[in-house]
Amino acid sequence: MPLSKPQHLELYYWMQLNRKLEDALTILFRQNKVVGGLYSSLGQEAISVGSAYALEKRDWMAPMIRNHGALLVKGFKPRDIAMQYMARKGSPTGGKEGTSHFGDLSDRHVVSPISMLGDLIPVMTGVGLAARYLGRDEVAMTWIGDGGSSTGAFHEGLNFAAVQRAPLVLILENNLWAYSTPTYLQAGLKDFADRAKAYGIPGVTIDGNDVLAVYEATRAAVERARRGDGPTLIETKSFRRKGHAQHDPANYVPDWMRKEWEAKDPILRFEKYLTDKKLWTEKEKNEILARIDRELKDELAAAEASPLPQPEEAALGVYCEGGCHEIRATWKRSPDEVKPPRHEVADWFVEHKPALLPTASVNGARSAKREKEPVAVAGNPGHGKKKPARKKK
Amino acid sequence: MATLTYLQAIGRGLWEEMERDPAVVMLGEDIGVYGGAFKVTDGFLPHFGRQRVIDTPISETAIIGAAVGMSYLGLRPVAELQFIDFIACCFNQITNFVAKSHYRWGAPVPMVIRGPAGGGVHGGPFHSANPEMYFVHTPGLKVVYPSTAYDAKGLIKAAVRDNNPVLFFEHKFLYRRIKEELPEDDYIVPLGKAAVRREGRDLTLVSYAAMAHTCLEAAEKLEKEDGISCEVVDLRTLLPLDRETLLASLKKTNKMLVVHEDTRTGGIAGEIAAIVMEDAFDDLDGPVLRVTSLDTPVPFSPPLEEFFLPNVEKVAKAARDLARY
Numbered sequence: 001m002p003l004s005k006p007q008h009l010e011l012y013y014w015m016q017l018n019r020k021l022e023d024a025l026t027i028l029f030r031q032n033k034v035v036g037g038l039y040s041s042l043g044q045e046a047i048s049v050g051s052a053y054a055l056e057k058r059d060w061m062a063p064m065i066r067n068h069g070a071l072l073v074k075g076f077k078p079r080d081i082a083m084q085y086m087a088r089k090g091s092p093t094g095g096k097e098g099t100s101h102f103g104d105l106s107d108r109h110v111v112s113p114i115s116m117l118g119d120l121i122p123v124m125t126g127v128g129l130a131a132r133y134l135g136r137d138e139v140a141m142t143w144i145g146d147g148g149s150s151t152g153a154f155h156e157g158l159n160f161a162a163v164q165r166a167p168l169v170l171i172l173e174n175n176l177w178a179y180s181t182p183t184y185l186q187a188g189l190k191d192f193a194d195r196a197k198a199y200g201i202p203g204v205t206i207d208g209n210d211v212l213a214v215y216e217a218t219r220a221a222v223e224r225a226r227r228g229d230g231p232t233l234i235e236t237k238s239f240r241r242k243g244h245a246q247h248d249p250a251n252y253v254p255d256w257m258r259k260e261w262e263a264k265d266p267i268l269r270f271e272k273y274l275t276d277k278k279l280w281t282e283k284e285k286n287e288i289l290a291r292i293d294r295e296l297k298d299e300l301a302a303a304e305a306s307p308l309p310q311p312e313e314a315a316l317g318v319y320c321e322g323g324c325h326e327i328r329a330t331w332k333r334s335p336d337e338v339k340p341p342r343h344e345v346a347d348w349f350v351e352h353k354p355a356l357l358p359t360a361s362v363n364g365a366r367s368a369k370r371e372k373e374p375v376a377v378a379g380n381p382g383h384g385k386k387k388p389a390r391k392k393k
Numbered sequence: 394m395a396t397l398t399y400l401q402a403i404g405r406g407l408w409e410e411m412e413r414d415p416a417v418v419m420l421g422e423d424i425g426v427y428g429g430a431f432k433v434t435d436g437f438l439p440h441f442g443r444q445r446v447i448d449t450p451i452s453e454t455a456i457i458g459a460a461v462g463m464s465y466l467g468l469r470p471v472a473e474l475q476f477i478d479f480i481a482c483c484f485n486q487i488t489n490f491v492a493k494s495h496y497r498w499g500a501p502v503p504m505v506i507r508g509p510a511g512g513g514v515h516g517g518p519f520h521s522a523n524p525e526m527y528f529v530h531t532p533g534l535k536v537v538y539p540s541t542a543y544d545a546k547g548l549i550k551a552a553v554r555d556n557n558p559v560l561f562f563e564h565k566f567l568y569r570r571i572k573e574e575l576p577e578d579d580y581i582v583p584l585g586k587a588a589v590r591r592e593g594r595d596l597t598l599v600s601y602a603a604m605a606h607t608c609l610e611a612a613e614k615l616e617k618e619d620g621i622s623c624e625v626v627d628l629r630t631l632l633p634l635d636r637e638t639l640l641a642s643l644k645k646t647n648k649m650l651v652v653h654e655d656t657r658t659g660g661i662a663g664e665i666a667a668i669v670m671e672d673a674f675d676d677l678d679g680p681v682l683r684v685t686s687l688d689t690p691v692p693f694s695p696p697l698e699e700f701f702l703p704n705v706e707k708v709a710k711a712a713r714d715l716a717r718y
Contacts, residue, residue, distance in 0.1 A: 092498065093497060093498045093499070096496060096497050096498070097497045097498055101497065101498065102498050103498055103500065105465055105500055111462070111465060111500075112494075112497065112498040112500065114489050114490055114493070115489075116485050116489055116490075119454075119458060119485065119486060119489070119490050120458075121458070122452075122454060122455040122456075122457070122458025122459050122461075122462070122486070123458045123459070123461050123462040123465075123490065124462055125455070125458065125459050125462060126458060126459030126460060126461060126462020126463040126464075126465075126470075127462035127463070127465055127466060128462070129447075129459060129462070129463060130462060130463040130465070130466035130467075130468050131466060132444075133418065133444050133445075133463075133468070134466060134467075134468075136466075140462070152454060153454050153455075153458065153485075153486075156450070156452035156453075156454045156455035156458075157452075157454070157455050157458060157459075159450055159452065159455070160449060160450055160452055160455035160459060163450060164447070317495060317496050317499070318495065318496050318532045318533050319495065319533065319535075319557050320495050320501035320503075320556040320557050321556070321557070324499075324501075325499070325501045325556065327467055327469075327501060327503050327556055328467050329415075329416040329466060329467030329468055330466075330467065331415075343425070343426075343443050343448070345426055346425060346426050346438055346439075346443060
């Protein structure tokens with residue numbers, strides 16, 4: 001279904017909020033109020049925003065370091081991100097962590113990244129598998145860079161997701177630079193979407209500076225995952241316009257390349273699109289920009305008002321104990337209705353060779369009597385009677 | 394009452410937990426149709442189905458990663474590593490993703506990572522390891538290493554129910570060598586509690602897993618041959634460590650010898666010695682000694698491995714020295 005006019009304006013709002021928040025964070029960095037590094041997504045806002053916008057509220061995502069826009073779309077406030085960078089007590093992690101390294105399992109369904117690249121891919125595969133087992137009809141999405149796609153975790157995770165047909169969407173942000181390393185030193189591929197071929201899953205390459213293209217490709221992949229057809233790899237081509245982090249002037253990037261990509265700015269491009277298609281008026285645009293300025297002023301004031309954490313809090317929270325969290329799986333339907341991919345060998349054994357299937361190890365050797373029992377109840381003695389035997393077709 | 398081996402006790406414990414709670418799922422290499430390399434999960438696949446018993450590719454990082462993701466939705470995954478040596482392949486997921494999750498952003502990871510560990514079966518450098526101390530040194534994890542069938546069942550059930558990531562080391566030398574009658578009831582053995590396996594007066598032998606049996610044998614021998622009365626403490630859980638039981642025993646015997654199959658440098662004996670120095674120096678009538686494996690990889694050939702490992706003779710000799718001190 002095509003996006004409505006208000007949805008177009010929402011996309012614009014999120015992209016501009018993403019950029020203006022990062023501009024504000026840069027000022028805080030220069031004022032020494034940011035602790036540690038500051039990571040920019042300048043020029044890549046369309047990827048974060050367009051992909052996250054394709055998720056339903058119940059879907060799961062795990063951002064990478066530059067996906068501030070995705071965190072905003074998924075319901076976090078600018079103050080959350082600002083407090084993370086300023087290491088304040090009021091941040092989602094209470095100062096235990098910085099940057100985009102935070103999440104929310106109960107409400108926004110966001111999993112925190114870690115610095116080791118690729119690790120989120122198997123983790124989000126597990127999120128998708130659990131959602132399927134619980135009958136929750138929820139899709140998991142995460143991002144990786146051109147550099148991160150060289151890790152073993154990327155391969156192990158995407159391969160496992162493919163075999164399990166997990167409801168996973170992986171956005172590969174090809175921004176041409178992994179710190180100072182160009183893409184041709186990461187892989188001998190022109191299109192990183194070709195990595196998908198190794199796993200037998202669809203890989204698509206799109207223009208990462210076109211927010212509508214990102215949205216549409218992600219939406220299609222999300223729907224495919226929700227249908228049970230498995231993971232998709234989406235390569236979004238873009239360019240990292242700042243350094244790896246704020247400290248890095250990125251003088252290894254040729255001037256011509258920077259110029260070329262500045263001309264392809266995703267926000268300016270979308271502004272032109274909205275104007276050409278008559279989807280907004282100058283007044284509406286100014287209202288959005290004024291709203292962002294207003295909101296950011298309040299959000300950053302709230303962030304700056306938060307104190308630093310108390311030193312002694314460092315010692316707390318290593319373990320989940322004393323009832324700090326209730327752990328409960330929420331079932332949306334009977335697990336029997338949810339089918340994992342076929343396991344032909346197992347099916348064949350159950351159907352045709354029950355006697356060859358391993359019987360329960362407990363109490364040792366299988367008896368002749370046990371071998372005649374239906375395989376469905378073969379298990380540790382004392383438990384076989386609890387469930388009725390599965391009927392043979 | 395059923396007589397179960399150490400291995401069967403683990404299988405039974407897992408089976409009972411899966412029966413009790415549909416949120417318990419398992420994943421690992423060859424755990425389904427084949428029933429696991431050592432047959433711990435034999436018969437699980439046909440009974441519990443493919444959604445709960447997941448055969449994975451040879452991808453330890455994916456196994457642990459997927460288990461973390463599952464735990465975030467409230468499942469209680471049990472990940473099998475075919476041999477615990479392969480835990481090195483997913484070290485990053487365990488130490489960085491799993492262990493830090495709750496501390497960093499308040500996301501509990503109720504999962505169990507289990508697998509066969511330990512030597513004495515001529516498995517060579519890659520099928521005999523005792524890598525527990527990498528993880529004892531990692532805040533956020535719990536580390537369990539049982540020595541009896543009763544404990545193995547009770548501890549695996551406690552591990553599955555714990556809201557934290559638990560590494561459950563199974564000593565493969567004990568898998569089929571020891572068995573005992575286990576009660577039918579739904580008992581657990583709490584994590585973090587050591588057991589006094591034998592009461593004694595003259596010195597305390599501290600150990601865990603297969604070496605707990607070596608210590609008991611040595612204690613028997615020392616009693617008979619030298620009249621030395623040894624108390625034997627089996628740690629059962631290495632993290633969190635049961636300091637109370639250790640210090641109470643030391644208060645009684647005033648001498649302590651720590652025995653472990655893990656290599657010497659950085660083994661838990663050093664940590665225990667430090668705890669004793671800090672908290673019970675005045676109770677000591679002699680140095681805390683240790684009997685451990687050599688600081689080498691685990692060698693393959695039987696005479697080499699026997700030389701590498703602690704044994705009853707080595708423990709008895711050190712205990713005699715300590716008793717005379």
